[in-house]
Amino acid sequence: MVCTKQKTGIEVHMSSRNKILSAIRSNKPGAQPLPGITGFTAQQPDTERFVNTLQSIGGRVVRVRSFEEIIAHIREAFPEGTRIISSLPQLAGIAETGWSNAPAHSLENVQLAVFKAQLGVCENGAVWVTEQDIVQRAAAFIAEHLAMVLEESTLVATMHDAYLQLHNQRYGYGVFIAGPSKTADIEQSLVLGAHGPRTMTLFLV
Amino acid sequence: MEQSNQQHADLARKFNGNESRVNWHDETLWWIRQKRDKIVWQVPEWEALREAASQIKHHVLGNLADYLEEFERNAQQNGVTVHWAADAAEHNRIVHSLLQQQGVTRMVKSKSMLTEECHLNEYLAEHGVEVIDSDLGERIVQLLKEPPSHIVLPCIHIKKEEIGELFHKYLGTPEGNADPQLLTHAARLHVREVFMSRKVALTGVNFAVAETGEFVVCTNEGNADMGAHLADVHIASMGIEKIIPRREHLGVFLRLLTRSATGQPVTTYSSHFAKPRPGQQMHLVIVDNGRTVQLGREQFRNSLKCIRCAACMNTCPVYRRSGGHSYHTAIAGPIGSILAPNLDMKQYADLPFASTLCGSCSNVCPVKIDIHNQLYQWRQVITQNGHSPAAKTAAMKVMATTLSQPKVYTLAGKAGRWVLRNMPWLVNNRLNPWYKQRNMPEAPKQSFREWYAQNKKQG
Ligand code: SF4
Numbered sequence: 001m002v003c004t005k006q007k008t009g010i011e012v013h014m015s016s017r018n019k020i021l022s023a024i025r026s027n028k029p030g031a032q033p034l035p036g037i038t039g040f041t042a043q044q045p046d047t048e049r050f051v052n053t054l055q056s057i058g059g060r061v062v063r064v065r066s067f068e069e070i071i072a073h074i075r076e077a078f079p080e081g082t083r084i085i086s087s088l089p090q091l092a093g094i095a096e097t098g099w100s101n102a103p104a105h106s107l108e109n110v111q112l113a114v115f116k117a118q119l120g121v122c123e124n125g126a127v128w129v130t131e132q133d134i135v136q137r138a139a140a141f142i143a144e145h146l147a148m149v150l151e152e153s154t155l156v157a158t159m160h161d162a163y164l165q166l167h168n169q170r171y172g173y174g175v176f177i178a179g180p181s182k183t184a185d186i187e188q189s190l191v192l193g194a195h196g197p198r199t200m201t202l203f204l205v
Numbered sequence: 206m207e208q209s210n211q212q213h214a215d216l217a218r219k220f221n222g223n224e225s226r227v228n229w230h231d232e233t234l235w236w237i238r239q240k241r242d243k244i245v246w247q248v249p250e251w252e253a254l255r256e257a258a259s260q261i262k263h264h265v266l267g268n269l270a271d272y273l274e275e276f277e278r279n280a281q282q283n284g285v286t287v288h289w290a291a292d293a294a295e296h297n298r299i300v301h302s303l304l305q306q307q308g309v310t311r312m313v314k315s316k317s318m319l320t321e322e323c324h325l326n327e328y329l330a331e332h333g334v335e336v337i338d339s340d341l342g343e344r345i346v347q348l349l350k351e352p353p354s355h356i357v358l359p360c361i362h363i364k365k366e367e368i369g370e371l372f373h374k375y376l377g378t379p380e381g382n383a384d385p386q387l388l389t390h391a392a393r394l395h396v397r398e399v400f401m402s403r404k405v406a407l408t409g410v411n412f413a414v415a416e417t418g419e420f421v422v423c424t425n426e427g428n429a430d431m432g433a434h435l436a437d438v439h440i441a442s443m444g445i446e447k448i449i450p451r452r453e454h455l456g457v458f459l460r461l462l463t464r465s466a467t468g469q470p471v472t473t474y475s476s477h478f479a480k481p482r483p484g485q486q487m488h489l490v491i492v493d494n495g496r497t498v499q500l501g502r503e504q505f506r507n508s509l510k511c512i513r514c515a516a517c518m519n520t521c522p523v524y525r526r527s528g529g530h531s532y533h534t535a536i537a538g539p540i541g542s543i544l545a546p547n548l549d550m551k552q553y554a555d556l557p558f559a560s561t562l563c564g565s566c567s568n569v570c571p572v573k574i575d576i577h578n579q580l581y582q583w584r585q586v587i588t589q590n591g592h593s594p595a596a597k598t599a600a601m602k603v604m605a606t607t608l609s610q611p612k613v614y615t616l617a618g619k620a621g622r623w624v625l626r627n628m629p630w631l632v633n634n635r636l637n638p639w640y641k642q643r644n645m646p647e648a649p650k651q652s653f654r655e656w657y658a659q660n661k662k663q664g
Contacts, residue, residue, distance in 0.1 A: 167452050185342035189386075196427025
């Protein structure tokens with residue numbers, strides 16, 4: 001609360017909220033229309049560009065035709081006994097799928113998390129998931145390695161095209177993920193694996 | 206940040222005590238600027254995007270109160286508790302009271318320049334609360350007991366050998382090892398423990414969407430998400446100017462932000478927080494701290510469009526050769542020099558003079574803030590308010606200290622590169638004489654022209 005003295009000498013309390021809003025109203029510039037941004041949308045997706053961009057930011061791209069191929073690939077990279085979690089029933093043979101109610105902290109020893117992404121963005125290699133897709137928000141971050149399954153038909157050219165699809169979507173949490181977590185804070189040398197997954201593999205179906 | 210009575214020129218001179226370090230700092234930032242250029246040239250509609258972003262922000266400033274109310278309403282409907290803070294002190298009190306409600310004295314925090322501006326860590330430390338900054342660069346400067354020197358790259362001024370030493374001392378890494386891979390991994394393990402054990406996490410906010418009540422946080426490291434998703438309470442601090450009208454506008458800003466900042470196509474994570482997890486509390490603290498005053502300053506209100514990408518710093522010949530700490534304010538560089546005098550005109554009177562007014566900042570700014578023009582205008586305002594003489598002298602000294610290092614450019618082979626690095630506007634303007642191209646050729650022109658003529662002779 002902020003106290004202001006009026007001319008009458010009576011002290012009135014004005015909440016910071018109202019004080020801020022009224023200061024804005026008296027200080028704001030004249031109205032200017034919102035520009036249209038429709039001109040930026042509806043570009044053609046380009047798979048090659050998506051793959052190259054994702055690889056350039058540290059992602060791995062594996063083209064597959066079936067879940068059998070995905071399973072074979074995972075089996076090759078992660079020996080039996082590795083803790084793998086997934087939201088995909090097709091992976092139930094190699095991954096835990098019943099962890100939706102497990103405490104987030106208990107996922108700390110997960111080696112690999114595999115999810116299905118809703119769409120991919122060619123211009124920046126990002127894929128979009130919401131908490132429905134990743135079951136628990138922490139799951140896409142706490143795992144040592146992350147893999148995403150993406151259908152090629154969901155690729156869009158730019159972020160504008162992505163939001164054209166997402167603008168009405170309801171979610172509690174959603175995230176664009178572009179490659180593995182990374183940092184270049186030490187003398188600008190790029191290191192993959194900052195606080196999130198150290199690798200990110202994309203299975204392009 | 207420790208507020209200092211020292212002026213930019215003095216602090217810049219100190220930074221310039223080590224010439225090879227200054228050159229290294231300069232070259233590193235210029236390299237980032239070049240990465241930015243490379244990726245920007247791949248987007249044919251770049252200029253139209255900048256224009257759209259600038260206009261969206263302008264529209265928001267004209268309707269800010271309505272959008273803030275809409276945002277608040279929607280956020281509350283989403284189950285988020287919204288707080289309002291008139292100034293830094295109130296912001297800090299709110300955060301502290303939330304920690305007290307949880308009965309905790311430890312918190313993990315991802316990058317938020319607003320909390321730097323509010324000196325939150327210092328305030329909480331005084332009240333017995335330990336804050337761990339989870340961004341690697343911020344953790345490094347925190348261990349060094351320094352403020353960040355750059356808003357995107359907090360420890361850009363520090364050498365890896367120094368980080369190796371620091372981590373050896375605090376994290377037990379092998380002595381003499383300065384391998385970024387090893388040091389990063391050590392930090393990962395150290396901060397992982399923090400994420401696993403903190404009940405409250407604070408993050409910044411990059412964009413807040415009025416239409417949906419959600420807010421977006423961008424990181425490469427994943428530290429904002431790790432903190433927030435593992436904590437019982439998520440506090441997000443935002444300035445009032447972070448609002449954008451609709452979700453679709455994120456398309457414009459997310460395309461611009463990271464390309465401008467580091468030359469990446471987008472940050473690894475663009476996280477959209479709309480609702481708390483079941484059982485989690487989510488709090489938003491909306492902060493003014495001088496922003497409404499700046500909104501009322503007609504010639505400076507455009508500075509509120511800033512999306513904190515730091516492109517203006519990376520390109521600035523003065524910033525690159527004087528270092529972030531020489532600006533003695535939380536947000537350094539050209540934009541910081543516009544924001545700081547609004548908070549305290551006397552204390553920061555020197556900052557608008559710490560510029561060549563070359564305009565390179567305005568050329569790269571993704572929201573088209575007329576940065577160099579505003580710096581010029583601050584000089585007028587500061588002079589009118591009687592804070593000028595010392596500052597003007599300071600400006601001369603800045604040029605002398607940060608720009609006139611004959612050794613660097615007497616080497617013929619290096620001359621071309623030097624011009625590129627130090628006088629980007631010459632290139633931008635297709636080698637037109639710089640003084641003909643500039644909009645504001647007043648007092649600083651004279652001194653700079655003298656300097657230029659003199660040094661050309663030496664070259
Ligand atoms: S003023 Fe422009 S260039 Fe500088 S940090 Fe802000 S948005 Fe980026």
